[in-house]
Amino acid sequence: MSRQTWIQRVLGALVVVALVGLLLWYVRVLPDSLPLALVVMSLLVAVLALLMWSLADHSGDLEAASWHAATAAQSSGPxxxxxRLVRLRRDLRDALERNDRPDAIHPLICDLxxxxxxxxxxxxARSxxxxxxxxxxxxxxxxxxxPPTTNAKRSARQLARVxxxxxxx
Incomplete structure (x- = not known):
């Protein structure tokens, strides 16, 4: 940061603090004690200067919020x-690998x-x-x-052929 930028920032902060200080003095908010009033004003200078410098340094990096609707590819998960696919995978796995579950794949294949x-x-096909x-x-x-009448495993070869x-x- 150049020396000229620092001078502009310090002078800008002092002008703002002087104006705020005059306003606070006018409405009788500052303490009557001069040392206490100077402490309050110096804290005010520090806070306002840091705020102004932060805004000056980072306002160029900000971008406006975009409120347009997202596309379907951006709004849906993988x-x-x-x-539905998780359930289909589970039903297919159960039909091929398990003996204790009813076949949920056969009615689906019939409907398809x-x-x-x-x-x-x-x-x-129904009529x-x-x-x-x-x-x-x-x-x-x-x-x-x-349709299957038992819970026996289904043939992977037969399902693949169908x-x-x-x-x-």
Whole structure:
């Protein structure tokens, strides 16, 4: 910082303190004792000078707040925290690895198949099962029409084949 900047800051602080001191003297806030009034004024000079210098030094680094709406990518968390994907991963893991849980994947795959047949082929599998059967691989049709009755582990190979066939629709 240059010498001229220091002189400007000190003179500015003294002018502000003199004006505030005159105002405080006019409204009779300063103590009647001269030494005590000088202590109060010197503290006031120190506080105001530090405040003014801090504002002068750091005001250039500040930027205005932006109140525009964030994009969807900025406002949503990572996919690993999406509770729907976490639940889907857990259900798939349970279907493939556990014997003590019911299969939650089979109804989901059935719903996905119905939706995909309707969207891509215009076939409503619930009202016209024969047309849906004609479009699907026999192994997929067998998987979809025979829901699991036990809590036994599911075959990863069978699930992979069904999902591969669903992607082909």
């Amino acid at each position: 996919m690993s925290l999406d509770y 198949t119905v939706e995909r047949l309707q969207a891509r082929r215009g076939v409503d 016209d099962p024969e047309a849906a059967r004609a479009l699907l691989d026999p192994a997929v049709w067998d998987y979809l029409t025979t 999902l591969d066939e669903l992607e082909q629709i």
